[in-house]
Amino acid sequence: MTYWRPIPMTDPARHPEALPLAGGWCWFDRVERLSRSEPPAIMPLPEVPPEVLDRLASPRAPIAGLSWERPRLMGILNVTPDSFSDGGLFDAPDSALAQARAMEAEGADLLDLGGESTRPGARQVPPEEEIARVVPVLGAIRRHSPITLSVDTRKAAVAEAALAAGAEIVNDVSALHFDPGMARVAARAPGLCIMHAQGSPETMQLDPRYDDVVLDVYDMLEERVAAAESQGIPRGRILVDPGIGFGKTLQHNVSLLRRLSLYHALGCAILLGASRKGFVGVLGGAREARDRMPGSVSVALHAARQGVQVLRVHDVGETRQALSLQESVSGTV
Template sequence: MTGYFRPIPMQDTTRSADARAIAGGCCWFDRAERITRGGTRELVGIADIPADVLERITTPRAPMAGLTFDAPRIMGILNVTPDSFSDGADFIAPDAAVAHARDMVATGADMIDIGGESTRPGADFVPVNEEINRTAPVIKAIRAEMTTPISIDTRKAPVAQAALEAGANLINDVAAFTHDPVLAEVAAQTGAPVCLMHAQGDPETMQNDPLYDDVLLDVYDFLSERINAAVTAGIPRNRIMVDPGIGFGKTMQHNLTLLRDISLFHTLGCPILLGASRKKFIGVISGARSAKDRVYGSVSVALDAVAQGVQVVRVHDIEATKQAISLQTAIRGQQE
């Protein structure tokens, strides 16, 4: 590739004659920004985008784990941990976790993401058996009540295997198979779709001094390489979702750069997931010290992502996010 091509997302109801939909969704584009490692950026038209790149940007994303991507989808966060940064210990009791899952689905969650190991900066490693004991029974109990898709947020193969056996539908790996390569084998053998996220370093140390040559292009290249590794392991590209990993080994400026240009990741040809809900940079910018007071900032970030064609937003505040997205799509004439 002679450069990286970031489609410029638009949502206006009036489109130019050569406009193309981004990934078959509600956003369109008729130009792109060509970015090089040398630091140049220039606007180019549709005709200047290589055919293979254009195809990856425009091809509708295939359904995955019970989700379609013709409209924005909401992944609700359910941490069954004692130490997560926002809701640690709130739902560690199985009954509380199941009740919260009911509430999330009732208020608009399209998928529930269940995690048994905190990945906040400085978090300790959780042994495999403990993580299984936290997550598998909760997944089994939720699955007994509802058919809503469930993802298991883990970087360990045995945890994912137990979760899939309990009824989970997707593996959400913050390490993109770099922590436990066997996890790719589990996904390939079971046919489970995956979300591959970028992180620089482990949670214990990732925020010590994150450095990049170019954070946008470095994260893009990492995800491109991990997609290729997953495909080589036997996971088809149409079962892969990507996440740029906001807050995982990134400064505030790194986060803002990725959010500003997140439409670049459409060029990977996979659905994009964004997990920025209640994170520290939102509090720094808005002045909201407590994670639970960052609802408004979190919704603002989610709306901006949706306006750039991001297919899935991973959030704590389901009802607020659902309401905001519903209004945005109605105003733009994009009701489901």
């Protein structure tokens, strides 16, 4: 099998024959050809199959009212006692609502609410407990704001309750594997995020291995997108997430980030969640998650230069400021 990775550019001096990347702010005039049996090769556009170029260049459909002419910031709101970075800070409805308002004021385009930690080693939370954590906060936010809301859950019952309370996107870190009923519920949502993970949160970091992490992740996401389509969920309503830190070593994460633009070939909008994760701390010398904001912003800027449509972040204001500066100096606004 051949894989095609567009090489994104944001330079205002755009090549006259270049194509827009996913209809967004980046463009490309070369593609890296990848396979499991041959060395990578850089190809000019005339040597790339037309159907590949069409998928790479075609604009992605809006999801839950969000269009993709610029990177969108998804603010993380964990209403849990044990999330790796902010567990216990926003598990009371009043504090969660205050944080939601703060992130919206700082420039969040959407919010992702989670009631179950998926950090390495985290225990599974019963659906009724997860619903009790998430739904009151979702309802409170919806009463005060029209901002797009996402629910971060693996469970159909939680997703169903969240959609009824005003959520519009289901963010399933199990890619519809965990709960057989999730596809039926997600088919009614305006948006679904499918993420790659190797193993469950309880075991995923014990000894993750891949033949080729970049291509293995691609193959799994392609298979799960096709599975979602077979259950009535159009590709245009699906976001894909390579799952940084979910069953990956530091080198796996770095390899995925280096070739992040490959996942545009799936024909979906891309979501990246790397904020404050362990590899940021290792590479940036920040042991505590709360000290990883600068490194997280650096990864977000890299992702934006790769054409990633949704950046899932804890530090909304800092990331928005950095993006604004990058957009201005690169001439993409």
